[in-house]
Amino acid sequence: MARRVVVVGAGVYGAAVAAELAVRGVGTTVVEAGAPAGGTSGATFSWTNSCGKKPRSYHDLSVAGMAAHRRLAADVPHSDWYHEGGNLEWAADEPGRAALRRKVAEVLDFGYEARWLDRVEVLRLEPDLNPDRLPDDEIAYFPREGWIEPTRLVGYLLSTAISRGAELVRDDAAAGFGVEGDAITTVLLTSGRRVPVDAVVNCAGPSAARVAELAGLKLAMRNTLGALVYTSPVAVAVSRVIHAPDIHLRPDGAGRLLLHTRSLDAAARDLDTGPGHTHARRDLDEDTLAAVLAAGRALYPALKSATVESTRVGERPIPGDGLPVLGRARALPNFHFAVSHSGATLSLHAATLVADELLGQDHTATLAPFRFERF
The missing domain is CATH 3.30.9.10 (D-Amino Acid Oxidase, subunit A, domain 2)
Known part of the structure; x- marks a missing residue:
């Protein structure tokens, strides 16, 4: 089981993944180049929907994302970020x-x-x-359908993660990875700090291709x-x-x-x-x-x-074919992706899938259409 994970990015995806991992007892460090929700997540229409999304696998993933928002809003007293x-x-x-x-x-x-x-x-x-x-x-x-207030949601998710022991590192970007064999062992930050890891999750949104390239992976983005x-x-x-x-x-x-x-x-x-x-x-x-x-x-x-x-x-952040990129990379099995357009809709459900896989659960059928290797 991964005990030390670095999540790169503190937008809706990074915050959701961090909360999922921290609640499950995983030592989590969230690394954000600027301020939480200060990039795309703070400048989005944040419409929750699966209206005309294709293929069917993408539609179903989005419907599950909408359901995840309803569940969280129902479970959290005084939640004010979700509007259906x-x-x-x-x-x-x-x-x-x-x-x-x-x-x-x-x-x-x-x-x-x-x-x-x-x-x-x-x-x-x-x-x-x-x-x-x-x-x-x-x-x-x-x-x-509806919308979310992303900054409020990110705040709730990060506070959940931090209350369970996660660390938030802001204004300090991922600058490189230490790799041994087919595994990342450390994350190097621009400040010079080195963070030992068992796994990394790339939630860097518009910068996801740059972060993937640091790990030797070419992610097609448009x-x-x-x-x-x-x-x-x-x-x-x-x-x-x-x-x-x-x-x-x-x-x-x-x-x-x-x-x-x-x-x-x-x-x-x-x-x-x-x-x-x-x-x-x-x-x-x-x-x-x-x-x-x-x-x-x-x-x-x-x-x-x-x-x-x-x-x-x-x-x-739009992957080359428009579909999400989720789950581990085959060539670097402890490097995981959570990158897509429609992050407002998908973030909670996709974070659960990515965290599950990182911790050993099998979501092969669900994640197959969204693997990095399709490029």
């Missing part, structure tokens, strides 16, 4: 409607909860929506930049994730809304950015921000008084 309000989605043209019909048909075939609503039914759920921006019908509703707008507090009733044709939004606590558009992502790609960085509002074009607010106000007229309180730009 559902997701509303509609399209603006016939090609978009046809694609949405296919998606709904596919998830229903998988046994996933989805149903069609008309304008009247949607306005009962979201009365502040502008009815003129809604189609008469063919509005898809996915009632078990990271992208994404941007989000956080409004000032505003008196508008929004209870769900909304995917409208021109804008995506959700509540973000204390009366704020979180807004996202494709134009924001395009603006983020124009920035001169480094891996894992987040950026202040001044880095995003003011015309782009005005257009995002205008799209939000068109959908929710009560947003008329809202202003842009802050923005964040994050680097999304």
Whole structure:
């Protein structure tokens, strides 16, 4: 049994893996190059879903991830990071409607909860929506979807790990590995500290390829930049994730809304950015921000008084084929991966699978589609 494990990264994946291991009595050290949840986890739409995910193995993994969030929220008194309000989605043209019909048909075939609503039914759920921006019908509703507040979740998971003896090392990145035969024996940090280990879990998100390369493994990644707008507090009733044709939004606590558009992502790609960085509002074009607010106000007229309180730009970790990378590496059996897009959905369940395998449990069938070796 592994008694000393280093988890590289303190986002949602690293925090979840650390909590799983520490609760089971494993000596765990979490190594974070910056601040916990300070990278992608702090700059994410954090939508929990399995809406249109393919293949079936990825869909099932995501459904299990959603169930893991429900269980944790039910088990932890006063948990406030998980919100299951559902997701509303509609399209603006016939090609978009046809694609949405296919998606709904596919998830229903998988046994996933989805149903069609008309304008009247949607306005009962979201009365502040502008009815003129809604189609008469063919509005898809996915009632078990929702969102998490990732920083709050990361805080809970890390506090759980630390209360069970885990150590959090922040502002100190993994700089190298000592390898003997086919096993990592030490982790070298930029500070010069050497940490003896029985296993390593790569939860480094956008930096996962760099960390894998330190171990002699080439991980294919195609990271992208994404941007989000956080409004000032505003008196508008929004209870769900909304995917409208021109804008995506959700509540973000204390009366704020979180807004996202494709134009924001395009603006983020124009920035001169480094891996894992987040950026202040001044880095995003003011015309782009005005257009995002205008799209939000068109959908929710009560947003008329809202202003842009802050923005964040994050680097999304996306493996080369879009699917998660989970579990041990065959060439280096004590080096494990927990890397993916959709970390908000997958983190808790994937952390359990990775921790189980690290401690000797067999999840061959579940993890087979997500092994590093597929590249």
